Amino acid sequence: MKVAKTRLDLQNDDTKSNVILLGTWCIKNNSDLFENINSYKIFPYHWEDKDKFIKDYDYLDRIYEKKLAECKDILNKIHKINKGQRYWRIVIGPWLRFFIDSLFDRYECVRLSYNKQPNSFFTIYSYKQNPPKDFEEFYEELVSDYWNEIIFSECIKHQGLPYNISENLIKPGKSFSNKKSFLRNMIEKSLMFYQFLISKLDNKIVIFSPYIDIFKALRLQRYLIRFPYLITPKIKTKNSQISGSRKKYFIFNNIDDDFEEFLSTQIRKNIPQAYIENFHIIKSQALKEYPKTPKVIYTANAYQSLESFKIWSAEMTSKDTKLLIGQHGGTFGLSLLNQTEKHQINIADKFISWGWTSKDHKNITYLPSLKLKSEPKKSFQKDDGKIIHVLGSVPRFFYNYFSMPIASEYIDYLRNQIIFLKELNDFNLSRLEIRQDNSGIKWGWNVDDVLKNNGFDKNISRTNISLFDQLKGASLSVSTHNGTVPLETLALNFPTIIFWDMNHYQLRKEASQKISLLKEVGIFHDCPKKAALHINDISNNISSWWYEENLQAALKEFTTEYALNARDPIKVWQKFLLEEAAK
Numbered sequence: 001m002k003v004a005k006t007r008l009d010l011q012n013d014d015t016k017s018n019v020i021l022l023g024t025w026c027i028k029n030n031s032d033l034f035e036n037i038n039s040y041k042i043f044p045y046h047w048e049d050k051d052k053f054i055k056d057y058d059y060l061d062r063i064y065e066k067k068l069a070e071c072k073d074i075l076n077k078i079h080k081i082n083k084g085q086r087y088w089r090i091v092i093g094p095w096l097r098f099f100i101d102s103l104f105d106r107y108e109c110v111r112l113s114y115n116k117q118p119n120s121f122f123t124i125y126s127y128k129q130n131p132p133k134d135f136e137e138f139y140e141e142l143v144s145d146y147w148n149e150i151i152f153s154e155c156i157k158h159q160g161l162p163y164n165i166s167e168n169l170i171k172p173g174k175s176f177s178n179k180k181s182f183l184r185n186m187i188e189k190s191l192m193f194y195q196f197l198i199s200k201l202d203n204k205i206v207i208f209s210p211y212i213d214i215f216k217a218l219r220l221q222r223y224l225i226r227f228p229y230l231i232t233p234k235i236k237t238k239n240s241q242i243s244g245s246r247k248k249y250f251i252f253n254n255i256d257d258d259f260e261e262f263l264s265t266q267i268r269k270n271i272p273q274a275y276i277e278n279f280h281i282i283k284s285q286a287l288k289e290y291p292k293t294p295k296v297i298y299t300a301n302a303y304q305s306l307e308s309f310k311i312w313s314a315e316m317t318s319k320d321t322k323l324l325i326g327q328h329g330g331t332f333g334l335s336l337l338n339q340t341e342k343h344q345i346n347i348a349d350k351f352i353s354w355g356w357t358s359k360d361h362k363n364i365t366y367l368p369s370l371k372l373k374s375e376p377k378k379s380f381q382k383d384d385g386k387i388i389h390v391l392g393s394v395p396r397f398f399y400n401y402f403s404m405p406i407a408s409e410y411i412d413y414l415r416n417q418i419i420f421l422k423e424l425n426d427f428n429l430s431r432l433e434i435r436q437d438n439s440g441i442k443w444g445w446n447v448d449d450v451l452k453n454n455g456f457d458k459n460i461s462r463t464n465i466s467l468f469d470q471l472k473g474a475s476l477s478v479s480t481h482n483g484t485v486p487l488e489t490l491a492l493n494f495p496t497i498i499f500w501d502m503n504h505y506q507l508r509k510e511a512s513q514k515i516s517l518l519k520e521v522g523i524f525h526d527c528p529k530k531a532a533l534h535i536n537d538i539s540n541n542i543s544s545w546w547y548e549e550n551l552q553a554a555l556k557e558f559t560t561e562y563a564l565n566a567r568d569p570i571k572v573w574q575k576f577l578l579e580e581a582a583k
Contacts, residue, residue, distance in 0.1 A: 003043075003113055003120045005152040006145040007444075008170055016040055020117065022109055022152070024408035025145075025396035025444075034415060034450070043113045045408045047105070047398070050503065057337050057401060060104055063260060064097050067267065070252055071096065078245045079279060083318065090314040090323075090347045092275050094304045095135050096267075097339055098400065102142055103151065103266055105398045105407075107259055110155040122163040124153045125170045133239055134274040135305045143395035143443055146172045151266075158262045204295040204581045208232040208309060211300035211328040212370040216570065220370070223574040235285040235308040240277035274307040286312040294321050295581045300328040303344060322349040322580055327369070330483040332356070333562055334515075335403040336506040350580070354487070355564035356510075367576060368569035371484070372491040373468060381494055383542045385475040386431050387535070389459075390467070391417065392481025393437035396444050403506040404482060410445065416501060416528040417480060418454050423532035428539050433461040435470065437481075468492075475542050476535065487563040490523075490555060495546040498524045499531035514558050521551040 002019045004010050004026045010019070020041040021027065027040065047053045072088040114120065127150050132138040141147035149170050156163055205224055209232050210217055250268035255261045274282055286308040294316060302309040303325055317323050325348040327333075332341050333356035345351045345361050354369045392413070398406045405413045424432065434456065436447055451460055463470060467485065471477060471494060479486035479498045482505045489496040498518065507515060518524035522538070522545070525531035538545040545551070559565070566572065 001041075001117065001120050003117070003122050005122065006149045008125075008145045008149045009123060020113075020120065022113055023397075024411055025148075029446075034411075034418070034454075037411070042408075043109070043116060046108045046112050047406060048409065050506065054337070056104065056108075057339075060101055060401070061339075061342075063104075063263070064100050066254075067100065067252075067263070068093065068096060070254075071267070071271075074249045075275065075279075078243075078249050078276065083314070086347065087314045087318055089343075090303070090317065091307075091310050092271070093343055093347065094310075094340075095138060095272060095275075097343060098142065099138070099267070099270060100263060101339065101401045102397075102399060103263055104259060106148065106151045107155050107159075107262060110152060110161065111159060114159070114161050122153075122156050122161060123166050124156060124163045125149070125166045125168050127153065127170050129154070129269055130239075131242065131270055131276075132272045133237065133278075134272050134307045138270075138272055139305060141172075142399050143397050144173055146170060148397055154266065155262070158265070159258075203291045204293075205298070205577050206291050206294040206296070207298045209299050209301040209306075210370065211326065216370055220570050220573060223570055224577060232302050232306055232309055233286070233289045234306060235282045235289070237274070237278040237281055240273055242273075243277050245276060246271070272307075279311070282307050283311050283315070287315065296322045296324060296577060298324045298326065298577065300326040303347065304340070317349075322583075324348060324350050324352060324577075324580065326352040327354050328371070330481075330485070330487050331402055331404070333358075334482060334507055334511040336508050337401060337403045339401040341402075355559070355561045366564060368564050368566035368572055369491070370569055370573065372488055372563055372565040374491065374565045374567050375493040380472045381475065381543070382473050383475050383540075385473045386433050387428060387476045387478060388435055388461075388467075388470055388474050389417075389421075389432055389478040390435045390480065390485050391437055391447065392483055392485075393443060393445060393447070403504070405501070405504040409504050412501060412504065413480075414445075414447065414450055416499070418450075418456075420478075420480075420499065420528035420532045421454070421456055421459070423529050423536075425536045425539075428535055429459070431475070432459050433470075434459045435461050435463075435467065475539075478531070478535075487559075490559050491563040491565045493552075493555065495542050496523060497531050497535060499528050500524075500526065502526045511562075514561055517554040518558055521548070521554045523551070523555070 002014065003022055004014065004019050005022050007026055007028050010026060010028060016039055020043065022043055023045055024037070024042060027037070047056070068089060069085060071092060072083070072085055075088060075092070076082055129150055132141060203226055205226055206229065207217070207221065208229055246268045250271070252264035255264060290308070290312040297313055297316060299309070303313070313323055325344045331338055333353055335341075345364065348363060351361070351364045353364055353366045354372070355366045357364050357366060394405055394410050396407065396410075421429065421432070434451065448460060451457065461470070467488065471489070471492075475495065477485075477489040477494055477496045479489065479496060480500070482500060486496060486498050515524055519526070522534050525534065
């Protein structure tokens with residue numbers, strides 16, 4: 001029986017009886033997920049076993065640290081420099097960890113599928129395996145059928161599994177990168193010229209990509225008496241001729257198992273050009289366009305995907321500049337596993353959370369969030385208003401190691417949304433609006449069609465306004481994803497119902513204790529049906545329920561730990577940043 005690896009591998013003559021899917025990501029029309037999914041033969045997803053998920057995380061953590069140390073030595077040789085582990089962790093760490101984790105996932109899918117169905121075979125198509133230009137290009141490819149078709153094929157070849165050869169060439173699909181308008185390009189060029197000029201000034205505190213609105217950013221810079229950097233400089237590079245240094249230097253000798261052997265060959269083929277061929281170009285331009293001698297660098301977002309920022313900040317921190325990184329969303333401090341959180345803590349001199357700390361990491365401090373809004377002076381919540389049901393989204397393919405629904409588990413997530421909606425009474429359903437995460441469109445989930453097929457077309461909200469504006473005059477927010485949204489509404493003291501499947505949204509011990517407080521007062525539910533029934537019970541007087549003394553006490557205890565905010569946090573941050581710069 002043929003095993004289909006991705007949607008690209010499903011041919012017109014394939015039938016449900018003669019093909020078995022490597023995962024649910026192969027299904028082309030996923031609008032009928034609930035009705036027809038059982039008619040497909042699909043291998044079980046290996047990380048549905050959460051014991052394996054946790055065990056593999058520790059294994060991959062060790063592999064990552066080992067390969068980072070080896071890559072450090074290799075890159076120093078290639079570029080004729082002598083930079084330490086922290087330097088290269090800042091520069092290549094995000095790509096290396098995402099790549100290792102994703103490669104292992106694909107490797108395991110192939111390995112375990114053949115173990116379960118040894119009489120099966122694969123089809124491998126003609127393809128060209130080229131390294132991405134930078135992290136951004138890699139990140140987009142990571143969740144594409146094109147990249148995964150190639151990686152699955154490489155796994156099959158390495159493991160020596162049976163396959164047929166097709167001469168058909170697979171090609172990259174449509175890119176979802178947004179084209180900038182002429183006006184936007186002109187504005188960015190003007191801002192870059194302005195920033196080039198102020199980079200010559202003695203800016204001791206530099207803020208890039210702070211994950212706050214522009215008005216707060218300008219106020220903070222005014223309080224600091226600094227010229228603001230309004231955008232983060234981005235150095236554009238072209239695809240370069242692949243250097244022979246890859247083959248010459250990327251040789252790993254200390255190999256412990258078959259996956260590590262496979263990984264070692266794939267690093268050479270996949271490491272972005274930004275770290276090999278274009279490294280010196282980006283470094284030279286970044287040192288020219290970014291500030292010369294900052295004492296403190298602060299960012300919330302630029303640490304991961306922006307190569308110029310990473311190389312510049314690595315250069316600066318090697319000269320005693322402090323790198324401060326701020327929390328930029330939910331899951332932090334809550335999720336049992338979160339590799340990006342660990343990376344940020346490891347590279348930062350200080351990591352600024354929204355209230356939580358850790359006994360294992362002394363460099364974590366907390367400040368009132370600059371992102372979260374405080375409760376309005378006049379409440380804009382109305383008991384007879386709409387119910388805003390907010391959905392989350394993840395790619396069809398695994399892409400990031402954290403405790404959330406991954407890959408095929410998103411189908412369970414959608415199924416829980418339908419269970420919830422069907423349990424609401426007519427009054428509550430008639431005033432409910434479903435706010436979608438637009439990322440699902442580019443990731444291949446037809447959530448609109450799933451909702452329509454289950455009778456909820458009229459509930460789909462198609463507004464582009466912010467969540468804050470959509471909540472004005474609403475009665476209740478329903479959060480279904482461990483992200484920023486529940487923290488935003490709880491910080492606002494806006495009536496909120498949260499429901500998660502705890503098998504997918506696993507929490508660390510200290511976070512579970514705080515979530516239990518929310519569960520006791522009816523804010524948090526681990527069952528979609530119970531969440532809907534609770535809404536039916538309180539819908540006639542939501543405010544009365546929300547402002548009960550014990551609920552407000554539980555809310556305050558939770559938000560102090562995970563959604564700390566203030567009426568005006570700017571002065572708190574001003575004092576903190578000035579003190580850091582003075583040390």
